[in-house]
Amino acid sequence: MNTTVRRYDPLSRALHWLTAIAVTIAFILGPGGFGRLMRQGVDPATRSDIVWHETLGLLVFGLTLLRLLWLALRPAAPVIPMAPWMHRLAQLVHLGLWGLLLAVPVTALLTLGSEGHPLTLLGGLRVDHMPLIADSALARLADWGEVHEFLGDAIMWLAGLHAAASIYHHVVLKDGVLTAMLPARGSRTS
Ligand code: HEM
Ligand code: HEM
Secondary structure (H helix, E strand, C coil): CCCCCCCCCHHHHHHHHHHHHHHHHHHHCCCCCHHHHHHCCCCHHHCHHHHHHHHHHHHHHHHHHHHHHHHHHCCCCCCCCCCHHHHHHHHHHHHHHHHHHHHHHHHHHHHHHHHCCCEECHHHCEECCCHHHHCCHHHHCCCHHHHHHHHHHHHHHHHHHHHHHHHHHHHHHCCCCCHHHCCCCCCCCC
């Protein structure tokens, strides 16, 4: 019996791709000129790009917390033989992605809370004030809008590099790294 694990478990795969799609759409909808709109007195709830951006961004946050919990409980992940430096680099990139998946939404909440702008979500949900953030010393520590924008760009660059590396593994090294994260097609190995 072949017990080699070739693929991530189905929940890890589903959460990975859902996150990748949500991050990409949130990035595309990143509200440029947000500060100007707020100064003009525009209610962000009237802007579908902002509402979708914030909803998808919070979805990413929720999915990431769920994934981190699942990481501790899930069955063994596939171990694909590769050069030690490559393995260490992949671990480093994953660590960077996990960090950014948490830091991007957190800095967004710090932006809204410290600048006194409402959080506006799909379904008419809104949070007008975040006193816990507004009153904390953290609020004055940085221009969180700038930090959020920088990290929002950084996650796309790093994810792009990560995607390119997995395509390189598939096309050049043919070592099963990419298929480990893809749906199983007609095979009984999940
Ligand atoms: C993975 C999730 C996210 C990504 C990749 C992301 C990315 C970005 C990017 C690239 C910008 C700059 C857009 C530009 O200047 O053209 C931006 C701005 C912004 N995002 Fe996000 N974001 C995410 C999550 C969130 C969440 C969860 C919220 C709200 C809770 C949020 C609220 C904002 C706000 C208010 C701005 C304008 C900031 C300012 O100009 O001061 N974002 N985001
Ligand atoms: C915003 C987009 C993306 C983010 C944030 C992201 C993030 C991550 C993270 C955190 C992991 C570790 C997962 C775990 O251990 O469960 C991972 C694994 C993986 N991702 Fe992505 N990913 C993105 C897009 C992509 C794309 C577009 C591809 C393919 C073209 C891809 C291919 C893979 C593969 C093959 C693995 C397994 C790698 C290994 O075992 O070393 N990812 N990704």
